Amino acid sequence: MTLFELTNSLKRTITESSYGQSEKHKLLQSEYVSHRELVQFYQACNPTPTLLSLIRQTKLHLPKYKTYxxxxxxxxxKMMEKLRLEAQEAEYRKLINPDPEHTTLYDTSNQEYVSPVQAHKELKNQLTTIVNVFISVGSVSYAVWYWTASSWGLRDSYRVLLTVFFGLLVLVAEVVVYMGYLNKIEEARAKESKKKEVKKVIKTYDLTLDNLTAEKL
Structure with a gap:
């Protein structure tokens, strides 16, 4: 419900109006007046030219918001304590086994770090492999084209079909062999990453101030 503060200006308007004494007393005895009561007062007495002018003599009451x-x-x-301990344990593990890269927004702990030199080397190997595949396909295609003309004397249409067939056959074989090679490399990397590093404490030293003073004495 909308409430308005009973200002001095509004009190004076109510007092000087032709409203009944009981109704005036009812409005003036409280610190706030409702919107409905204000409209009823305006319709009964018309103390101002408009209802808006009457509302301007008041102040809107904003109750204090109580936080729960x-x-x-x-x-x-217990859950907060568990999460706090897990966060401390994760921080301790990162301190013992730091990542090769700086920590970013995304978790890169499960990704293998690839240096620019290694990336350049892999790109060079891939380009070399592609060139070798094209050379193999081109060499076989040319050999089949030349052999079908010199040895068999076939027509050009048959020679084209045989050349394309053997070229595609060599291309598929090269791709299968290369993909198998990449799969073996990935399997070897996965096995290597699953190996756990075992650390042992050989000897410890107590460097507290009391022990050092006792040793000197």
Whole structure:
């Protein structure tokens, strides 16, 4: 419900109006007046030219917002403590086994770091492989084209079909062999990444101030 503050200007308007004494007393006894009561007062007395002019003599009442604080349950506190310990454990593991790269927005702990030299080397190997495949396909195609003309004396249409067939056959074989080679490399990398590094403490030293002073004495 909308409430308006009963200002001095509005009190004076109500007092000087032709409203009944009981109704005036009812409006003036409270600190606030509702929108409905204000409209009823305006319709009964018409103290101002417009209802808007009457509303301007008031102030809108804004009640204070009360924040609700819910008590933390035991389950919530236990969960927060568990999450805090897990975060500390993860931070400790990162401190012992730091990532090769700086930590970013995305988690790169499961990704293998590739240096620019390694990336350049892999790109060079891929380009070399592609060139070798084209050379193999071209050499076989030319050999079949030349052999079908010199040895068999076939027509050009048959020679084209045989040349395309053997060229595609060599291309598929080269691609299959290369993909198998890449799969073996990926399997070897996966096995290598799954190996866990075992660290042992050989000897420890107590460097506290009390022990150092005792040794000197």
């Amino acid at each position: 604080k819910q008590t933390k349950t035991k389950e919530f506190l």
